[in-house]
Amino acid sequence: MLSKNDVKNIKSLEQKKFRMEKGLFIAEGPKLTGELLGRFECILVAATQEWIGSRRNIPAARVETVTQEELRRASLLQAPQDVLAVFRIPSAVTSMTDAASRNLVLALDDVQDPGNLGTIVRIADWFGIKDIFCSKGTADIYNPKAVQATMGAIARVRLHYVDLSKSISELPAGVPVYGTFLEGDVIYDTPLSDNGVIIMGNEGNGIGREVGRLVNRKLFIPNWPQGAVTSESLNVAIATAVVCSEFRRRSR
């Protein structure tokens, strides 16, 4: 059973302020929760008898059996799904220099929408990108909507909130810094490396001026046919997918 105080604490995690204060985040549903259990320290599972009965073990400090009605009261979803869990936010400490010297990493310059952010984490996971560096103005990955949108990929990708222009400017010379720009080189014809930073920008404004100055390899995803009147741009998650796919096509 969940106490009134439990429900209040769970609900509070919808707000960034309380997530930061408590160092906790929430995930819901059998699929997502199943992916995160064992990967993140779990302090509470609240689930139906049926879900609990279906699991051999539940690596959580506290497990509470709840009715659907109780679950509905605690859930942040419109349609709660059998289980809800509270996890501790991990503290990741990879430096951009370490990560980008050896591997490809993503850097997000003020991506605002939690759904886009979660989708980008899922794309990074698919294409084997393990580290994402986010500007302080980027949406919080522990926002429940972002967590849900990762579909569990958050268990395999590390996110770091940093001073983006500082981190990029401290990279050793020779580490490529990619970004997409309308005046960039056609991505399909440009040499691409197996390491470095790929910067993706804000939904409305793209890559900001300060960060943009640090890009040393400007890329462009061409629309088709060349010179056609089409949409002005692609959504940031869509562009991330096209760019990551093209990098991985080359590095096979």
Place this chain on the structure above:
Amino acid sequence: MLSKNDVKNIKSLEQKKFRMEKGLFIAEGPKLTGELLGRFECILVAATQEWIGSRRNIPAARVETVTQEELRRASLLQAPQDVLAVFRIPSAVTSMTDAASRNLVLALDDVQDPGNLGTIVRIADWFGIKDIFCSKGTADIYNPKAVQATMGAIARVRLHYVDLSKSISELPAGVPVYGTFLEGDVIYDTPLSDNGVIIMGNEGNGIGREVGRLVNRKLFIPNWPQGAVTSESLNVAIATAVVCSEFRRRSR
């Protein structure tokens, strides 16, 4: 000024039943409305004095100046933006055989989410795909959320709601029918044509069995590195973007 009845009529267009009955849809905001005016028959523009003053001409049967407060009452958005317009749903009559014999087209098998659908239209526009054939179970592109998600691309891409398996099965022999499957051939290494049908499936279940049987070129977007434990799949809009980008890379 808008009458009570106008507001009621506008609001009713949130529901598919009334959109079908009246053959009308709604679009909001200066950017989207600006893209659609002149492309679709417009029966009503309701806008602030400021917006109306900023336009040289407004190709609409009726133009009403409204206050922000009036606009708020009629709008379906949380944050109404200066202008709202009601357009007539066009009747497109391209056959799949005509379109797919000459060009690449998309076919959507029960894509459910209006946001995904709108995003796919925006991707199609970027990559020069002019016709999208949707199963009857696919979300309605004239759903206000889908219209907004196209960001205006709906003005340049035609959508057709058809019996998908019937249309595909009636294609002449030799028209390639592509679909993505986990057991498909790696897309980067497979010959791709400049015409044919690319099928994208439902968010949860992928391409249905009936339509799937008609696919004659199975493709796969590989995750990276090969054999890594990653997310089980990509979001349907993300997969559409990767596939379209790869087709267009080859056909340049």
